[in-house]
Amino acid sequence: MTAPANIDGATLHSIELEQAILGAVLVNNSVFDIIESKLTASDFFEPLHCEIFDAIAKVRASHGVVTPALIIASIGGDANQVIVEGMTRRRYIARLAAEASVPRNALAYAKQIREFADRRKILATVETMSFGIQGNQPAADIAGAGIELLDEIAMQASAGSTPQVSLREANDKSLARMQHGMQNPGKLAGMSCGLRGLDSKTGGLKRGELFILAGRPGMGKTALGLCIARATAEAGEPTFFSSLEMGDVSLSDRSLADCAFERNRPIPYYDIANGTLNDAQAQRVIEAARQQRDWPLKIDPAPGLTVSQIAARARRHKQTLERQGLRLGPVIVDHMHIVRPSNRYSGARVNEVGEISAALKGLAKELDVPVIALAQLSRALESRDDKRPTMADLRDSGTIEQDADAIIFVYREAYYLERSTGANAEQEAARVDRLIDAKDQLEAIVAKQRNGPTGTVHLFCNIACNAVRDQEGI
Template identity: 40%
Template sequence: MSTGAPQDQVERPQALGAEASLLGAILHNPAAIDGVRHIVEPSDFYSEINGWLYEAMCARRDAGEHVDFRLLTTILGNRDLGGETVGKYLGRLATEATTVINAPSYAKAVREASRMRRLFETAIAAQAAMTTGGVADPAGYAAQMIEDLDEIATAAMPDHMRRVAIGRSALGVIERVQEARAGRVKLGAPYGLPKLDHATLGMRENQLIILAGRPGMGKTTAGIHFGLSSARAGFGVCFISLEMDANELSERALAACAYDPRANEYLTYRAIAQGRDVSDRGLQRLVDAQRLLDTLPFEIEQQPGLTVAQIAARVRQYRMRLERQGNFLGLIVVDHIGLIKASKRYSGNRVQELTEITGSLKGMAKEFGVPVLALSQLNRAVENRDDKRPKLADLRDSGSVEQDADVVIALFREAYYLEHIPERTPEEEDRLDRVGNILEVEILKQRGGPTDRMECFCDIACNVLAEIAS
């Protein structure tokens, strides 16, 4: 008894509409080719004619020729186009064209349909092999299917996650060294603190970076500063705020960008939140700061209680928007680890939950090929020591945070503890005056790099962080 349509009657997966829209976009604006060539190959097209036409368009673009209706008409000549004239076929493509901005999305649809066809054909070939009669070892068929399916799955991975020979990888490293020597390569997304950037080479792709500290140490201040510094350098930043809403973060960002130590008016983020006492001149500083922020590729995701999988979905959407605008994703900031919703797999076991979360954050860094900066609380053991400077052992709940992190940076403000002494001695008052705006930034861990401690100027009320000139 038959259980389905004959194989020769089953329609292969295809995206002919997307193919036509993509080619039409190139007809209208050949520059669209530059935004899709890394996404789709001629062999990805379901229609042989479309694939050939796309290949011809790319070849003409490489030759520096203008790709237009007349040139393609000449190239196609009397080619069989399934009963349509060349003019009618190209006219239909032009009619169905998408915009240049949307071209990458259509190219991805063409590519995904191509991969689905390969999956379909692999399954059909496996079925045919197993129904030819006779008895064979099923392990052999299974091994071949696994190999074929793995090849398809690997093709869908970003280049930085695929298997690679060590010699080829080493050659890539040498090429980056040569580019860096020539001054043509940006290293990681910048922290915006020169000493820290020099010690770490910036926030580098695939890294999980933990920014740790007790409450009141300035984690959010530093996180916003690092994000804004990266955005100013052209790195697209996705700030996942699980604690504060976008308005609170924006008040801090405005305070930081409007900061002027020479001005008479002190624009703290609390003063900005209250609003009523801001002067006309202060308001103009805020307007100027907003205009600056409006130019930065910096987006805030403010929904609370997200899982790592949901965070990844939000980041994926933002990355696509950046790519359509000609930008790129360069940094993910998560504020903070303790507020990420765990899956139900280890419900009630906080150590295992945190292990799963940090492992997933590291996986997300590798998936997107960008650094993930995750803020983390330190446990209360710090408060029981005379020297309250953080140590790796103070990371809360699990050693997995230390284990999964490529870099651990800790923050310490002595002024915070001095301010909370009920009756300070003259010596303590003098000490508070000297360290009131000092934030210690310490690299507690760095794979393949030095540990170090540096002092920075920090105005918590204005969300300002800056390196102190030595």
Template identity: 40%
Template sequence: MNMRPEPAEFIEQPHALSAEQGLLGAILHNSDVIDRVRGIVDPEDFHEQVNAAIFRTMCERRDAGENIDGRLVRIAIGDQDLGGITVGEYLARLYAHATTVSNAPDYARAIRHAAMMRKLLAAARDAVAAMSSGAVQDPSRYAAQMIEELDVVATSGTHESLKRVSLGSASQQAIDAALAAREGRIDRGAPYGIPSLDRMTLGMRPGQMIVLAGRPGMGKTTVGVALALNAAKAGHGVYFVSLEMVAQELGERALAAMSFSPRDKQPLSYRDIAKGKDLTDADVWAMQDAQKRLAKLPLTIEQQSGLTISQIAARARQERASMERKGQRLSVIVIDHLGLVKPTGRYSGNRVQELTEITGAIKVLAKELNVAVLVLSQLSREAEKRDDKRPVLSDLRDSGSTEQDADMVMGLFREAYYLEHKSSQTPEDAMKLEACKDIIEVEVLKQRQGPTGRVNLFCAIHCNAVSELSEY
């Protein structure tokens, strides 16, 4: 039997009425909430007209610099009857039944999703109506119209940083951001926390893929952990994806770094912490003090190994939402390291294509979430064949895509490592080792919008401490 679909006019319109009421109640409790949701939802996205009018009025009051409260909103839209309840009574009910302001972004997204579903339904209904007249016409015209309407919905969930804009709008955005940074109203990105490196690079900027590369023993994880801690100390949310170490090992490094002092004759190393039995009472006190400070930092560790970049992206989105609920903002994702990201299987056996797919997806993730992604990467053995073993761009392993997709590439070099592992040391080698034992070279090999060059930093490798050389 041929079942006819239910007429579109009788299909219930998707809506999120409870989310609309929850969002409005949250704004009545805290006016600042509206600033967090205006980039997500517009008045036109509300299904209930009175809710749309209330939200529009709230936006107008906010733009006028006025506080948002029920009295002002009621005066602005009038206290008409809503079917047994006045606007004033409705606002009072919204205020009384509001749960928590931390759920406001989730409410806003639910409202937006319902609005986009109504658009999809309307587009489908219009297409059916247009093609049901009986006249046979060129279907490409209908298809083009449908594609245009559906594209509006498809891009509605795209982050602002990925949406199409005119050159005029893009240049105005650049001016607005520059003036805001000049006046101290916004940060241009998460800092590395090392002044000389921040001056050369302007920090870890949103949308950037940053590669930190080196041969084994050069201190990739040491520097990666140190930079993540510095960003978190500055108030920036950090999601550290550790594909190599478990969280406890990173915790040992963080404790050593946080408790490090150059005045200590025998500073606490992360190996000392892992071994445990030789710790003094002073060491225990230092660790406990460091732990209290670490507990306050907005830094989360993902310790599951064998993740694909799609899985990392999904978990990063979840972490961003979790941080937003706490009033924090995800600014940096650290991936340790690139060689351990599991390929999808699409290019099984072709390492070049696998890595190309991974680095391309990392760059997309950085732009989608509007965060900096710091990727730790291994350099090829080609560096070992040269007399000067300092890294160059061509040392990046397996594929040119890493160099191509990265906005910045930094290579690490510790001369002390090679001197320590030299088979026969001369007196001159011993002198050189003493002079460079706590020095790590960070070579900016590529920077899309800045200079290349070298920065020498202090690095107590066994304590995971990295800082400005001039401080020691």
């Protein structure tokens, strides 16, 4: 692309840098090993340089060594093509090698070439958005496409800044964590989710990890997710809740009912929504609102977002917190199966969900926060007698199982008991007796945990009040 008149081309590319890095690789293959993860052929401004770098990568992969002769041979008949008067491709490649000197910091050269490439991508995005305006496209579509493209640059830059560490350095970190645990017995490795049983099983919410809360509709996924959000915010951990399914007022109703919950005097969230309360109940809800007023829980109720858009919003919130000297805590996404996929795998649902899952894991690592993603399960389990979920019930994609650090299935037997009837009087009596026992029970089934045990945690749950508690605390 050509630079706009008001932008100096020197801020967008450097032919000299590109020639230097290509020549260095041709005379010293170890340079390629240093820069391989930082550059792709498309990062070069000059088309011939793109072609040469692509040939270098292919020759390195197939032969293990790169020489000017091998690169010229890989180009084949095109090597004799004249690129400027008196200069063929063959002679140009030979000249790059002949005039090369290995820079002391090849990595810095590669990073600057990538920086130029990112700037050109930003300009191209601006141009695309300008065409959208000229074409009278909806502003939301233009902005959405721009955010997705720009966020890709931001995420790649963040991933590129993650330092490599030696085994010795990693060992030092492991020992420091071990010593901290020995000096602080009973202290969680991560943030408390507000439920002792679940904390004991998982070790808390750890930064950089992806947690999946999965279940069929009505099982209490949002109830558990919102209770965790409320507990972390109450503990002072700034929490970001991306609510793709439910509006902010609906979440507020549930949070107020949860905060005001008393087992013998429950206030269902739908009574708060409808205003069907007496004065005493209203006073309890007002007091719950007062308690929550200063909790650092940010709700983003925007629907139809892509992972890139969620990431951009969470990243902006993180930056705002950092300016205040604070650190972002959990990011909760409700729920991942209604995250809008990118156009990359349009129509291929398995690949779309896999891309979303991988991006959420990437977000956890990039922002160094726990990401808790709620997920739907396949309706196939409804046909089984035992409807407790298994890994096979994860909907649309097995890559969720690969990407997640922990998978917790949410199951309420009472949901199914309430919707069934016994075949005869004896079975109906047994169903009612079992319903009485299971009415306020929720099973959090830790089906996968990369760094800990699996098993079932039994919790108390009043679904009408969005209240989830440890059983012994009720």
